[in-house]
Amino acid sequence: MVQPILQVKNLEVEFVTDDGIVRAVNDISFDLYPGETLGIVGESGSGKSVANLTILGLIPQPPGHVKGGEVLFAEQDLLKLSQRQFRTIRGKRIAMIFQDPMTALNPFLTIQDQLIEVSMLHLGHTRAAAIQHAVELLELVGIPAAASRITEYPHQFSGGMRQRVMIAMALSCEPDILIADEPTTALDVTIQAQILDLLKAMQDKRGMAIIFITHDLGVVASICDRVLVMYGGRKVEQTDTKTLFAAARHPYTLGLLHSAPRWDQPQLTRLQSIEGQPPDMMNLPAGCAFAPRCQWKTDECLAAVPELVSIGSEFSEGSHVFACIHADQIQQAGSTSREELPHA
Amino acid sequence: MQVLVFLLKRLGWMLITVWVVFTLSFFLMRAIPGGPLNGERVLSESVRAQLEQRYNLDDPLYVQYTTHLWNTMCFDFGPSYKLQDFTVNEVLAQGFPVSAALGILGMTFALLLGMTAGVVSAVRRTSIYDFSFMLLATLGIAIPSFVLASMAIVLFVFYFQIFPAAGWGELKQIVLPAMCLGAPFAGYIARLTRTGMLEVLSNDYIRTAYAKGLSTRTVILRHALRGSILPVVSYLGPACAGILTGSLVLEKIFAIPGMGSHFIEAALQRDFTLGMGALLTYTVLLYVMNTLVDLSYSFIDPRVVLE
Ligand SMILES: Nc1ncnc2c1ncn2[C@@H]1O[C@H](COP(=O)(O)OP(=O)(O)O)[C@@H](O)[C@H]1O
Ligand SMILES: [Mg+2]
Numbered sequence: 001m002v003q004p005i006l007q008v009k010n011l012e013v014e015f016v017t018d019d020g021i022v023r024a025v026n027d028i029s030f031d032l033y034p035g036e037t038l039g040i041v042g043e044s045g046s047g048k049s050v051a052n053l054t055i056l057g058l059i060p061q062p063p064g065h066v067k068g069g070e071v072l073f074a075e076q077d078l079l080k081l082s083q084r085q086f087r088t089i090r091g092k093r094i095a096m097i098f099q100d101p102m103t104a105l106n107p108f109l110t111i112q113d114q115l116i117e118v119s120m121l122h123l124g125h126t127r128a129a130a131i132q133h134a135v136e137l138l139e140l141v142g143i144p145a146a147a148s149r150i151t152e153y154p155h156q157f158s159g160g161m162r163q164r165v166m167i168a169m170a171l172s173c174e175p176d177i178l179i180a181d182e183p184t185t186a187l188d189v190t191i192q193a194q195i196l197d198l199l200k201a202m203q204d205k206r207g208m209a210i211i212f213i214t215h216d217l218g219v220v221a222s223i224c225d226r227v228l229v230m231y232g233g234r235k236v237e238q239t240d241t242k243t244l245f246a247a248a249r250h251p252y253t254l255g256l257l258h259s260a261p262r263w264d265q266p267q268l269t270r271l272q273s274i275e276g277q278p279p280d281m282m283n284l285p286a287g288c289a290f291a292p293r294c295q296w297k298t299d300e301c302l303a304a305v306p307e308l309v310s311i312g313s314e315f316s317e318g319s320h321v322f323a324c325i326h327a328d329q330i331q332q333a334g335s336t337s338r339e340e341l342p343h344a
Numbered sequence: 345m346q347v348l349v350f351l352l353k354r355l356g357w358m359l360i361t362v363w364v365v366f367t368l369s370f371f372l373m374r375a376i377p378g379g380p381l382n383g384e385r386v387l388s389e390s391v392r393a394q395l396e397q398r399y400n401l402d403d404p405l406y407v408q409y410t411t412h413l414w415n416t417m418c419f420d421f422g423p424s425y426k427l428q429d430f431t432v433n434e435v436l437a438q439g440f441p442v443s444a445a446l447g448i449l450g451m452t453f454a455l456l457l458g459m460t461a462g463v464v465s466a467v468r469r470t471s472i473y474d475f476s477f478m479l480l481a482t483l484g485i486a487i488p489s490f491v492l493a494s495m496a497i498v499l500f501v502f503y504f505q506i507f508p509a510a511g512w513g514e515l516k517q518i519v520l521p522a523m524c525l526g527a528p529f530a531g532y533i534a535r536l537t538r539t540g541m542l543e544v545l546s547n548d549y550i551r552t553a554y555a556k557g558l559s560t561r562t563v564i565l566r567h568a569l570r571g572s573i574l575p576v577v578s579y580l581g582p583a584c585a586g587i588l589t590g591s592l593v594l595e596k597i598f599a600i601p602g603m604g605s606h607f608i609e610a611a612l613q614r615d616f617t618l619g620m621g622a623l624l625t626y627t628v629l630l631y632v633m634n635t636l637v638d639l640s641y642s643f644i645d646p647r648v649v650l651e
Contacts, residue, residue, distance in 0.1 A: 058554055083560075091557035103548040107647060108570040117566070118556050153646040169556070 004031035005176055005209055006055070006094075011069035013047075013054050016062060020282040024050040026233040028069075032177065037203065037210040039224030039241070041217065041256065043278050047233035048213045052179050054079075056096055057086045073177075092122040095170035099182040101162035105154040111138075111165055112150045118172040137168040141198060160191035167198060174206055181213045196223050217260040221245065226318065229253050232279040232289030235308065239320040243313045247334065249320065249327040251294045254334050288324070296326045347639070350650040354638075358631045365627045366416060366620070370409055373616050399425060399617075412620075421621035426613050427606075432621035435606055440625060442512060443595070443602035447587045449518055450525035454583075458530040459576065462537020466545065466572070467564060477534060484531030489590055493524045493597045510599040521598040525590050529583050533576050540572035547571075570644055577640055584633040588626055 013025035025047045032038050040048050053059045055071050055078065071078040078089065098104040106114055115137065116130035125133060131150070138146035141164040154162055163183060170178055180199065184192040200223060203210060212224055220227055220241060227244045229237040229252065237250040248254045255274035276293035285291065287302040294301070306323045313320045324330060387395070396402040399422075400411060415422055421432035461477040468474055484492075500520060501509045507520045544550065545568055553567040595604035603622055610619035642648040 053551075056555060058551060087557040087559060089557070090555055096555045098548060098552065100548060104552045106549040106553070106567050108645060109567070117558065117562075121557060155647050166552075169552075 002033055005034045005073070006032040007070070007072040008032075008051075008055065009070040009072065011051060011054060011071065012067035013050050013059065013064065014067055015064050022281045023284055024233050024281060025054065026284075028230070028233075028235055030228050030235070030238065032209050032211060034176070034209055035203070035207050036225045037212055037223055039220040039227040040211060040213045040230060041215060041220055041227055042230035043215060045278055045281065046230045047281075048230055049181055051230075052096070052181060052211060052213060055179065056090055056094060057081070057083070058090075058096075088122075091118050091170075091175075092173045093175050094177045094179065095173070095175040096179040096181065097163070097166045097170050097183050100186045101159055101166050101183075102186065104166055105162055107154055110151050110153055111157070115150070115165070115169055115172065118169060122173045133172070134168070137172060138165070141165075141168045141171075141202070143168075159187055160194060163187060163191075163195055164198065167195075167202065171202060171206065171208075175208055177209050177211065178203075179211045179213070182215070183212075184219060185214070185216070192219070199223065217245075217256055229256070232284055233281060234289065234305070234323070235321070236290065236324070237320075237322040239313055239322075240316045240318045242315045243318075243320055247314055247320075247331050249322040249331045249334075250290075250324045251296055251326070251330050252290045254330055255293075257334070296329060298326070300325055346650055350639070351635070354631075354635045358628065358635075361631060362624060362627055363413075366413065366624060367409075369620060369623055370412065373614070373619060374405070399423070412617075416620070416624065421624075422617040424615060424618045426609065426615045426618070432617045435618060436603070436621050436625060439601060439603040439606050442600060443588075443591055443604060446518065446522055446525060446591055446595070446600065446602060447584075449522035450591070451529065451580075451583070451587055452526075453522055454526035454529035454533055455576075457526070458533025459537050459573065461530075461534040462576075463541055463564065463569070463572070465534065465538045466541035467560075469542065474538075478538070481531035481534040484527045485535075487527075489524055489528065490593055490597060492527055493521070493594055496520050496524055497597075510597075512600045517598075521594050521600060525587065525594050528590070529586065532579065532583070536575045536579055537572060540575045541568060544568045544571040574641065574644060577637055577644065581630070581634040581637045585630055588629070 009029050011025055011028045015022040015024055028047075028051050030038065040052070042048050050059060050064075054066060057078065066079055069079070073089070074093070078086070081089070112131060112134060115134035116125070116127065119125040119130045119133050120127065135147050135150055138150060143149060143161060143164055154165070157165065166183075183199070184195050187195060196219065199210065212219070214220060224241050226240050227238065228235055229250065231252045237244070237248065237253045244253065245257065248257055252274070255272075258272045259274060261271060274293055279285065279289045279292075285302070287304055288294070288297070288306050291297040291301040306325050308321050308323045309327065310319050310321045393402070400408055403411070412422070419433070421436070424430050424432050424435055427435060461481065465474040465477045497509055497520070500507045508517055511517045550563060550567060553563045558567075591602060592604035592608060594600070595602045596608075603625070606618060607622040609615065610622060638650070642650050
């Protein structure tokens with residue numbers, strides 16, 4: 001049995017603001033195994049970024065505040081580390097890339113300055129060795145004429161090239177885990193595909209585990225081994241990618257599936273958006289957060305937050321976890337809708 | 345190359361500006377009632393005629409203008425009307441370095457104090473440091489420099505007896521006036537730095553820097569400082585003008601033999617040549633300062649293109 005490389009247990013994060021308490025992450029748990037890609041999916045505002053920034057100790061405090069939970073990595077709870085200890089993990093063993101490569105690089109410093117500081121800090125490189133290392137990394141991520149372009153500034157690079165630089169920077173110390181927070185969202189579709197290919201290639205070469213945050217199920221299908229679906233700061237479903245697409249058991253996941261174009265379905269399928277608004281994270285309902293938007297909702301749904309239920313997966317040896325008391329009905333609806341195209 | 349073209353262009357514009365300033369002030373000085381020879385003493389006709397001849401005041405206006413312009417272009421501002429036996433060049437050569445020293449010291453003080461306070465306030469936002477520095481900054485801006493100077497004199501000269509009250513020449517004598525001169529600018533710079541730093545710290549690239557494992561110190565000094573001093577840099581142009589006018593007052597209070605007293609007296613006594621000399625020196629100085637500001641802007645921010 002392979003041991004998970006990272007275990008997040010019952011993580012709770014909130015923001016204390018003037019308007020009230022934003023409960024951004026509620027009781028999130030997941031394991032990450034070496035070499036796999038775990039997708040985290042959910043609408044904007046569902047707490048994906050906050051959960052992952054917390055793993056690296058990067059949420060602004062205040063207003064942020066970790067209320068509870070553990071993040072186990074290398075036999076220690078990261079949430080208990082001092083800032084000094086944390087710095088030996090960040091960028092070295094767990095690296096992160098962000099959504100917007102236009103703003104994630106410092107516009108005042110050359111690419112070289114931004115790349116070499118990582119390996120000089122963590123690998124004890126001399127300046128010359130760090131530059132050598134940086135050029136190799138840039139070549140690895142596919143930047144042409146890397147040796148001469150390295151002294152340029154971020155604004156002289158295109159969006160896709162900048163994201164490649166970010167990836168090179170993140171891979172600098174061969175981390176065990178790469179957290180990619182919507183790394184393709186801000187890019188053109190063709191560039192998106194290139195970046196995904198690059199990440200896959202890097203994972204094959206380096207064997208790191210990836211947490212891939214996205215709201216795009218198409219991206220999930222092409223890169224993730226397993227998927228965790230978040231709604232209102234909670235985990236509502238988690239399983240392997242194949243099971244998720246074939247037998248989703250949470251109405252929110254089903255809604256996401258229906259709202260994304262699928263290459264494996266006839267062009268006739270009409271895309272449906274999920275009606276209603278995402279929940280107000282300051283006033284989460286007592287029951288299921290998705291209930292107000294759910295066509296299967298009953299009084300029972302409004303009474304209490306549904307427990308996470310775990311069953312074996314139908315399509316792989318893994319498990320399937322979901323938080324819906326009408327899960328069976330929904331799976332049924334999911335499979336019929338694929339054949340009969342209701343509501344079309 | 346780009347820098348050279350930029351500097352040449354600026355030089356051209358500066359010459360035009362200086363000429364416009366020269367022309368405007370030449371005619372304005374003569375348009376207001378009273379001339380250099382209307383003093384308290386009533387001059388006899390013959391003396392007046394003699395003096396007028398000496399200073400070319402008897403020539404037609406356009407001749408006066410062209411001669412004066414030509415001389416000015418040769419960096420010769422002529423004899424001072426009031427400080428007899430001195431040329432304007434001599435007066436400037438003596439007063440300007442004094443004022444410049446005072447201004448540079450005041451500005452250095454303002455930059456050191458203001459930027460440190462601003463950075464600390466931003467990084468430790470809402471702490472006691474932030475609160476005290478911003479209170480001090482507001483006071484520094486709000487209190488007029490002559491009031492500040494009087495308070496400083498009472499405190500440090502009479503009460504603690506650390507510094508001499510006035511005069512020029514020793515380092516001890518420069519400290520008080522330079523600090524009084526710099527105080528409002530320090531306050532303003534502190535605020536600008538704080539705002540700039542807070543804005544920069546909210547940028548994504550700061551989060552990237554932390555995600556690399558860099559220490560707070562490195563993030564602030566290497567990643568945040570450059571962006572956050574841009575507002576301060578663009579403020580330096582106007583600040584330089586402010587320092588000049590500010591020093592007019594302080595030089596009087598602290599009895600410092602700088603340009604300030606000459607400038608005020610030249611204006612009051614219709615000393616056309618000295619007034620013109622001081623004015624043109626200030627114009628050139630401000631122009632040079634603003635050019636330097638633009639230049640350093642482009643050095644700090646690689647996205648800025650010089651034009
Ligand atoms: N610095 C902050 N202060 C207050 N609220 C925040 C802050 N950062 C995030 N939040 C809130 O936390 C919730 C989750 O945000 P986030 O994790 O960024 O969502 P996403 O799933 O789009 O990445 C949102 O409701 C957001 O408003
Ligand atoms: Mg996000």
